[in-house]
Amino acid sequence: MSYRNLFAAVLIAFTFAPVALAQSPTATPAAAAAQNPASSKALAIVNNQQITLADIDPQVRASIENLDKDVADVRRRVLDLQIAKMLLEAEAKKRNVTYEQLVKAEISSKVADPTEEQIKAFYDSNRNYFGAADLEQARPNIRQQLRNRRGQKLLDEYVTTLRKSYSVVMGMDVNAANLAPTALLATVAGSNITANTINDDMRIKRYIFEMRMQTYDAEALAVNVKINNILLEAEAKRRNTTAEALMKAEITDKIKHPTEADVTKFYEENKARMNGADLATVRAEIVTYLELPERQKLEQSFAQKLRAGAQIRLLITEPELLVEKISTDDDPSRGAADAPITVIEFTDFQCPACREIHPVLDELLKTYGNRVRFVVRDYPLDQHPQARKSAEAAAAANAQGKFFEYAAALFKNQDALDVAALKKYAADLGLDQARFNAALDGGTYAAEVQKDVLDGDEYGIDSTPTIFINGVRQRDLSPEGLRVGLERALAQAPKSPARPAK
Known part of the structure; x- marks a missing residue:
């Protein structure tokens, strides 16, 4: 990979970091609707009962409410990175070196590898993110993330220095409504950045589309969970029992529990991933893991039964699909x-x-x-x-x-x-x-x-x-x-x- 591509990858890694669901204090649906009128928008109707934004998980609700702001932040960051790139190109020309040589000298070569202690600390602080992956499996990803962070810091510092030597004049807001393709966003060392530089970049389109799809997926999941809960409560009331008792009868009591031999076999086959824990320590987790496929199957079957007799109307809309021109050349x-x-x-x-x-x-x-x-x-x-x-x-x-x-x-x-x-x-x-x-x-x-x-x-x-x-x-x-x-x-x-x- 060339240094130009390497630098581009570093820039993309920082701009296009995974979007986490925003944190939000837990609020009642009524309080949420009062704080934000958009929270009263209907997302689905179940047996004449509306589900609104205020009814779903607060974290998902916050991610939906903040989506447009997050997209705007990405576009601003992309403009900042385009300015940084042009400053680097201007400095490379001034020094009579290639862009790649400048990036290597001022950024790439100065990014130190993280220590083992730093890698382990990052892993321990982000265990949920890595799922079932142990430290060894996660190490390459962690190393790259930590190197990217250091590269970003060096880049920001170096660009700040270059801004003192070159003229950077800002133009229209990159997030202004109805920007013309030729709208001037910035002039860097005598060269212009127009709106189409940002709008036509397929990497940016892909990332923003993925942001919207991830938010939609979270919204759809939260709505369907709420639908299932409404139907579960109604069925429990019809049977004159509680939702917890109904779930136990329809799911938990029907699960075939793994034998001790099953648990021991799994432990021995995956011992290297247990981080030194003995069987007694992780037995409960292994049992839960082995029961998961059957539990999911039973839950899905029960949810389908509950939905079979219900009137359900989903009102959420999937984002418009991103269509790309993919070359086929003379491939098989x-x-x-x-x-x-x-x-x-x-x-x-x-x-x-x-x-x-x-x-x-x-x-x-x-x-x-x-x-x-x-x-x-x-x-x-x-x-x-x-x-x-x-x-x-x-x-x-x-x-x-x-x-x-x-x-x-x-x-x-x-x-x-x-x-x-x-x-x-x-x-x-x-x-x-x-x-x-x-x-x-x-x-x-x-x-x-x-x-x-x-x-x-x-x-x-x-x-x-x-x-x-x-x-x-x-x-x-x-x-x-x-x-x-x-x-x-x-x-x-x-x-x-x-x-x-x-």
Whole structure:
């Protein structure tokens, strides 16, 4: 990665930090509505009973109420970072060095690695954030976060110094209503920043969209929890019992508890993640964890029963989907180029999640026949040392018309992806061995794989599999989630005469 890309990554990491739900004092619905009239807006209606913003979890309510302010803060921060970038470019030109050399000298090289004590302290203070991940698993993420913080401090200090040497004149407010694309936001060392610099940046669009989607997801969850609670209380009243007793009868008492052998087996298999705790100390947590799948299944089933006889109307609206232009170049594909749906997957042949989704996606797409074009692009992750060469091998197989057969072989044999194995799979498929070996050994398709990676970086991809359906990044990669994405794309696609299946 170049220093320019590295610096950009640092900037994005600070600007686009995870948005936490805002903290808010607990308030009664009536008090919340009095403090903010918007809290009385109806979010759902259940059997003629309204659910308003004032009725849901206070933290979720605060995140919804603060969303526009949070978006405005992001846009201001992005403008600040654009100013910082232009100041650095001006200083690099003055010193007759490259931008990358300046960033390395003044920022990157001065970011010290955190100590083991600092890493552990961060982990201990943020245990909820890391979930089931132990310290060893969380270490790379923590190290990068702490380095990013230090890099941000150095950047802020250096930019403050540069502002004393260069003219920075602020223009219109970046969050002003109805900004024209050419509206002047700032002039830095004689160069202008206009509104379209911020508005047209797809990285910013992605992040703001994700902010809105996370808030919507939290709102939808909170509303559905409230709906379930209303129905639970009504059912308990109908049965002349309490909600707690009803939950115990319908869920807790029906759970099959794990045996002592189950608990011991889990403990032994996961001992390294227990941070030295003995079985007696973590037994209760293990039991709860092992019971969780069945508990969730029972809760879902009971909620469906309660909802079956209820009149429910949701009034919340999902944010407008972000549609991106994702290039397909000459990448391997199946289906007609003019199919109404184009599915693009960025994959990594050494990625377990990619292996798991491969047959699911394959079967799902078959049901759509000639209505779908499926395109595969490469995004080998750094932590998978054999993924890049495997991608080159798949490209060599594609040159002989056997990409999808070869990809299936790679996923089937994911534990054996050394060069010798890659050549064996080609032989098994009857490929021209000499031609395949020459392409693989000579790195014929290395540049093609690298182009996919660079494109993936531009599209904000940081994990695999990443799937786009008609330009919309899929957030839910479950079979049902993908089906919903396909059906939505099909409904929105221009209608055209049906073609006979081939």
